[in-house]
Amino acid sequence: xxxxxxxxxxxxxxxxxxxxxxxxxxxxxxxxxxxxxxxxxxxxxxxxxxxxxxxxxxxxxxxxxxxxxxxxxxxxxxxxxxxxxxxxxxxxxxxxxxxxxxxxxxxxxxxxxxxxxxxxxxxxxxxxxxxxxxxxxxxxxxxxxxxxxxxxxxxxxxxxxxxxxxxxxxxxxxxxxxxxxxxxxxxxxxxxxxxxxxxxxxx
Amino acid sequence: xxxxxxxxxxxxxxxxxxxxxxxxxxxxxxxxxxxxxxxxxxxxxxxxxxxxxxxxxxxxxxxxxxxxxxxxxxxxxxxxxxxxxxxxxxxxxxxxxxxxxxxxxxxxxxxxxxxxxxxxxxxxxxxxxxxxxxxxxxxxxxxxxxxxxxxxxxxxxxxxxxxxxxxxxxxxxxxxxxxxxxxxxxxxxxxxxxxxxxxxxxx
Numbered sequence: 001x002x003x004x005x006x007x008x009x010x011x012x013x014x015x016x017x018x019x020x021x022x023x024x025x026x027x028x029x030x031x032x033x034x035x036x037x038x039x040x041x042x043x044x045x046x047x048x049x050x051x052x053x054x055x056x057x058x059x060x061x062x063x064x065x066x067x068x069x070x071x072x073x074x075x076x077x078x079x080x081x082x083x084x085x086x087x088x089x090x091x092x093x094x095x096x097x098x099x100x101x102x103x104x105x106x107x108x109x110x111x112x113x114x115x116x117x118x119x120x121x122x123x124x125x126x127x128x129x130x131x132x133x134x135x136x137x138x139x140x141x142x143x144x145x146x147x148x149x150x151x152x153x154x155x156x157x158x159x160x161x162x163x164x165x166x167x168x169x170x171x172x173x174x175x176x177x178x179x180x181x182x183x184x185x186x187x188x189x190x191x192x193x194x195x196x197x198x199x200x201x202x203x
Numbered sequence: 204x205x206x207x208x209x210x211x212x213x214x215x216x217x218x219x220x221x222x223x224x225x226x227x228x229x230x231x232x233x234x235x236x237x238x239x240x241x242x243x244x245x246x247x248x249x250x251x252x253x254x255x256x257x258x259x260x261x262x263x264x265x266x267x268x269x270x271x272x273x274x275x276x277x278x279x280x281x282x283x284x285x286x287x288x289x290x291x292x293x294x295x296x297x298x299x300x301x302x303x304x305x306x307x308x309x310x311x312x313x314x315x316x317x318x319x320x321x322x323x324x325x326x327x328x329x330x331x332x333x334x335x336x337x338x339x340x341x342x343x344x345x346x347x348x349x350x351x352x353x354x355x356x357x358x359x360x361x362x363x364x365x366x367x368x369x370x371x372x373x374x375x376x377x378x379x380x381x382x383x384x385x386x387x388x389x390x391x392x393x394x395x396x397x398x399x400x401x402x403x404x405x406x
Contacts, residue, residue: 023250040273056219058254095243099212
């Protein structure tokens with residue numbers, strides 16, 4: 001007889017901790033057990049600190065009223081930052097994308113988070129994204145350039161095209177994040193779509 | 204400029220969550236970010252449940268007064284279980300070992316957790332382990348067989364030998380968990396120590 005899901009491990013509190021840890025992405029039964037034991041064996045203060053941070057984050061992180069990214073307050077630090085360039089607005093799918101672009105540190109304009117991409121097959125239409133809010137945003141506060149930084153999947157491309165049509169009359173110019181060969185990419189291992197795009201967009 | 208540890212990511216609450224998640228074993232900066240985003244994007248109730256389970260476990264899981272494994276109450280469910288065989292006592296290093304043996308489901312006796320192994324170089328001597336308690340335990344409640352299931356490292360072997368000497372006068376017999384070739388093991392890839400042990404202990 002081997003371990004079956006649902007069997008008790010050690011104690012009720014331990015079993016529940018293991019079960020709840022499995023909500024984390026990439027964490028299965030064995031990893032969850034290892035995490036629980038690691039915390040219980042001499043990392044209890046850190047475990048309590050994690051519990052508190054989780055609780056605060058789950059209840060306290062809200063959506064920024066301006067850019068719809070994650071925020072502790074009504075308006076996020078990036079929207080409040082006076083050193084940011086108001087004339088450029090970068091449209092991304094999720095708050096994770098904001099974080100990725102911020103970490104590359106090559107951008108000093110503002111952001112706008114759509115909350116996903118158009119995907120009619122999954123039932124995600126224009127009404128489910130913050131597209132109306134985006135149009136209102138560029139109507140109320142004019143921007144010179146709107147950068148479409150949605151992903152380069154079919155859905156991301158469709159979303160970019162849709163938004164481009166919706167805002168074209170209200171902004172100076174609409175640009176699309178560059179597609180091409182990633183840094184360190186070897187030509188022979190790249191897919192032909194990327195390669196043909198990279199050749200077309202040569203500069 | 205790329206991301207440096209200590210930089211802010213999105214918001215204070217988010218950054219703190221990412222920082223605290225890194226206490227989990229095998230979780231680095233990127234994985235912690237992914238976990239935090241995963242919970243914030245539509246898994247908030249589960250995140251709150253995890254926070255609660257963590258908090259309860261960190262404060263509520265104590266050491267069983269009898270076997271020194273993890274327990275929710277003064278005495279753990281295994282020590283309380285009347286169907287367990289009182290005549291056999293299995294001595295292990297940690298509560299994780301109890302869990303591993305329980306999951307193999309081949310053992311129905313009692314357990315005793317030492318709390319580690321002897322390691323003079325790391326300053327862990329007999330006084331730092333529950334060895335006195337073990338001797339008192341077998342003096343108070345006689346057992347027919349004491350199984351030494353410490354690990355098969357040098358420290359584990361030394362610990363087993365030390366305990367064997369300490370309890371020999373008080374128990375019927377002292378046995379050592381079998382050493383040999385693991386299930387599915389291929390001879391050519393095994394280390395020579397295991398192989399020579401397996402040959403010596405042939406049955």
